[in-house]
Amino acid sequence: KQEVTQIPAALSVPEGENLVLNCSFTDSAIYNLQWFRQDPGKGLTSLLLIQSSQREQTSGRLNASLDKSSGRSTLYIAASQPGDSATYLCAVPGNLFFGTGTRLTVIP
Amino acid sequence: DTAVSQTPKYLVTQMGNDKSIKCEQNLGHDTMYWYKQDSKKFLKIMFSYNNKELIINETVPNRFSPKSPDKAHLNLHINSLELGDSAVYFCASSQERQARTNEKLFFGSGTQLSVL
Numbered sequence: 433k434q435e436v437t438q439i440p441a442a443l444s445v446p447e448g449e450n451l452v453l454n455c456s457f458t459d460s461a462i463y464n465l466q467w468f469r470q471d472p473g474k475g476l477t478s479l480l481l482i483q484s485s486q487r488e489q490t491s492g493r494l495n496a497s498l499d500k501s502s503g504r505s506t507l508y509i510a511a512s513q514p515g516d517s518a519t520y521l522c523a524v525p526g527n528l529f530f531g532t533g534t535r536l537t538v539i540p
Numbered sequence: 541d542t543a544v545s546q547t548p549k550y551l552v553t554q555m556g557n558d559k560s561i562k563c564e565q566n567l568g569h570d571t572m573y574w575y576k577q578d579s580k581k582f583l584k585i586m587f588s589y590n591n592k593e594l595i596i597n598e599t600v601p602n603r604f605s606p607k608s609p610d611k612a613h614l615n616l617h618i619n620s621l622e623l624g625d626s627a628v629y630f631c632a633s634s635q636e637r638q639a640r641t642n643e644k645l646f647f648g649s650g651t652q653l654s655v656l
Binding site: 466 | 649
């Protein structure tokens, strides 16, 4: 059964810093991987979806990479802002197995 | 124009009661889901329906019964509520079937269930 791990569980950075969030999964036979953002008391918002044939996806200041062979994905956030503070979760495939998330705090 | 809406947002009830959570999506999606997020923020899929047909049914007590009157609605009925059922329940939808979808998942804002 797929297991998804996200490290670190929590991360605090000063505003403007670039950062990387990590996602590891045990079964590389996946159709896709999805990164989500969850704000307190809210549902999840899909940020990026990477299909198994792709190596990365970009949206604004966000860039997600996928390395199926090593069972890893990273979410790169450039020039972080206080509004980026939230919990970030990955899921593989994008609807089934979720990590427990990384709680990001961007300090003004 | 909420894409995926679920009601109620909060539900507080006594052990042993029966309750329902409603979910509706106006995105024209074929597939809907129910997830449970526990106190440790671990999110786990419970059910998935595609065009009113059950396609995923994870190991969930049979006290939980999803009902899909049409493909825009997926309601969750819970009988004989227990303390351990306390969690946040999320409804979601996507365009295609779960296993093959390359479409993004859209979530409702969640229903916080507290069983006393």
